[in-house]
Amino acid sequence: MQIKEIIESSKRHWETALPHLSIDCVVFGFDQQQLNVLLLKLKDNAENWILPGGYVLKKEALDDAARRILKERSGADKIFLNAFNVFGDLNRSEGYFTEYDDDLWHKQRFVTIGYYALVDHESVTPVIDASSEDCRWMPIDELPEMVMDHKSIIENALATLREQIRYKPIGYNLLPEEFTMPELQRLYEAVLGYKLNRGNFYRRIMRYNILKKLDKERKGGAHKSPILYSFDKDNYQKALNEFSW
Amino acid sequence: MQIKEIIESSKRHWETALPHLSIDCVVFGFDQQQLNVLLLKLKDNAENWILPGGYVLKKEALDDAARRILKERSGADKIFLNAFNVFGDLNRSEGYFTEYDDDLWHKQRFVTIGYYALVDHESVTPVIDASSEDCRWMPIDELPEMVMDHKSIIENALATLREQIRYKPIGYNLLPEEFTMPELQRLYEAVLGYKLNRGNFYRRIMRYNILKKLDKERKGGAHKSPILYSFDKDNYQKALNEFSW
DNA sequence: TCAAAAGTGTTGAATGTACACCCATGT
DNA sequence: ACATGGGTGTACATTCAACACTTTTGA
Known part of the structure; x- marks a missing residue:
């Protein structure tokens, strides 16, 4: 992402979204072979991948925000979504955007709500949005290097999924209709x-x-x-x- | 709480805490007979009880905030604390403080993090803080009328506790040392x-x-x-x- | 002596696990 | 023919639930 674009989006976010609060989505998909997670690569961040995430609009329910973010950033739709944890440590987003002004939206301290989503691999065409350079499925046992605490968020989501599968049915959202x-x-x-x-x-x-x-x-x-x-x-x-x- | 006090605390919160974000604690205690929840009654709210809650300071980790809030508002200390859910619907805190100015802290839209806490009933002396008129243990099967969605937050916490007790030990924090x-x-x-x-x-x-x-x-x-x-x-x-x- | 506590035994039902068998069927 | 899928049988181990018996002990 270009500096100009970052500044632009920063202004927009301050006007429309709740500050200090973000949503990160761990999107699980199954390709008949292995379990995958949908990841993005930002334009300005050559090596590290991130979870599709975003912010909560001022007049938007949390669950609706997660649904919207997922749709916008990855194209995934009509999915099973569930808030599984909150990540609110102080140092979790420190050390990023340090070279920018303090009033940059992205430089805030963020508490992030972790959502996990189960989607039908077939029905999702990864969409590369404006700020991303790449968007693709990655197998859960070969995750690339990731930004901030995003890898541990995925691990936490996977642990939750494994617990859930023991006493709740899973599959409706991960498999095609038939x-x-x-x-x-x-x-x-x-x-x-x-x-x-x-x-x-x-x-x-x-x-x-x-x-x-x-x-x-x-x-x-x-x-x-x-x-x-x-x-x-x-x-x-x-x-x-x-x-x- | 008097109007003057509300305005005062409003100013303080805007300066020190993260906006739009709150924490509510469901504190479970066991008195050898039944399971209780620690509830507060506000001075200005004659009939309805609330969960001990508060806000996250700008330089404070989420878990630390929960610990501090619990200590300040109820006197409970050294406890088992766990974020169990997030409540972020749009209408959950609507309809309160409508008679106040829009810049009142309490009138914001809040996303609240639900924590549940397990404490040794013996070691907690309910503390009535400045804004409360009462603070006491209430049995979970005879909950009084409560503010906003606080009753459903308690029910959600209890459901979580009942799930946890099936596959994790519970008791260390709910019983005395011996x-x-x-x-x-x-x-x-x-x-x-x-x-x-x-x-x-x-x-x-x-x-x-x-x-x-x-x-x-x-x-x-x-x-x-x-x-x-x-x-x-x-x-x-x-x-x-x-x-x- | 009575009632609660501690610890153990037993029994049948339910559940989980491993394995194996038979049949169907598309190439 | 053969590999895969569908469906079922079986045998063993583990677990759970209900109940009962024994012993200990404080007032």
């Missing part, structure tokens, strides 16, 4: 980081009664066409609200 | 809201290896003197960090 049993299992394995037994996984999922078996199969693969499933939205929602699985 | 097995069990029952089987509870707790049996008993009771225990701090900490119980 998917196969092996795909769902690979998703669980990617999140948890270890292999699951196929038969047991099948029974466990079926027991929760959140799947609808469709009357079609995925054609074109090398072997037997796997049956397609979709989530039963009502039961899925019920399972989300109970904390019993 | 306690008996029935006391610990009553705490668990108070948090969960239902009775537990004594023998099974005993074995479960012992299995986690977080208790030290002391060589003394609690004298003076009507019947057999129960054995005193204390927590093994190292193992307790280890159990806190694993998420496996």
Whole structure:
């Protein structure tokens, strides 16, 4: 980002957004192989990547802000969003923009709200916004160097996701509308980081009664066409609200 | 609180604290019978109670702010503190202070960080601070009318606590240094809201290896003197960090 | 002597884990 | 034919829940 652009956006932010408060989104996506996180690279920051983040408008609910930021900065839409933690240490954003004037928006002390989002990898086309040079999926086990405390924010989000998957269904937002049993299992394995037994996984999922078996199969693969499933939205929602699985 | 006092504190806050950001603490305490929450009643608000809350100083870490606020407003010290959620809806603090000027600190739109705290009931003497008329423990199942969304913040905190107790040890901060097995069990029952089987509870707790049996008993009771225990701090900490119980 | 506390035993149900079998089917 | 997927059976271990028995001990 050019200096001029930074100054411009600084003025705009002071007018429209709540100061000292930011939102950072950890966007998880699944590409049938591994779990990925959506990261940006800023124009002025040659080496380090950042989380898609932004600010809360003065008349905007926090959750709406997270949704908007995600849409603007990455193109991701209609997603599962959840505030998972707050990062408010003093030194977390120190040492950045030191060469600028003190009234620069970005030089403030920020308390950031960490949101994690689950999106369907297929339905998201990473959008490179005005201030970014790159926007892409990165596998969670090969994260690049990141700015500030962003790497630990991701780790914190992943830990939260792994806890949640133990007692809440996950998948509705990470998979396409229709998917196969092996795909769902690979998703669980990617999140948890270890292999699951196929038969047991099948029974466990079926027991929760959140799947609808469709009357079609995925054609074109090398072997037997796997049956397609979709989530039963009502039961899925019920399972989300109970904390019993 | 008198109008003059409000205006005074408003000026002070604008100078020292981060705007638009507040902290509310849900302080749980256990009195050997039931689970309580520490609540304040403001001088100017005849009927409604509020959570002990406050603001984040410009050069103060979020967690430190929560600790300070708790100390100042309730006298509670050395406690277990944990940010459990953020409340950032637009209408959550609307409709208050409408009769005041717009530059009144308290009339801002606030995003509040919810902290929950676990304290030893014995070691806390509720302190009535300058702006409060009352400060006292209230049982969680008989909460009074509360201001804004404070009641739902408490419910959210309790739900978090009930989830945590399933896989993390709880008690170190809610009980005195030395306690008996029935006391610990009553705490668990108070948090969960239902009775537990004594023998099974005993074995479960012992299995986690977080208790030290002391060589003394609690004298003076009507019947057999129960054995005193204390927590093994190292193992307790280890159990806190694993998420496996 | 009575009631509470401490500790242990037992039993059946439920759940989790590992493995294996059978069938279907697309190339 | 063969590799993959779908579905089920089974056997073992672990865990949980309910209950009961014993011993200790303070007033």
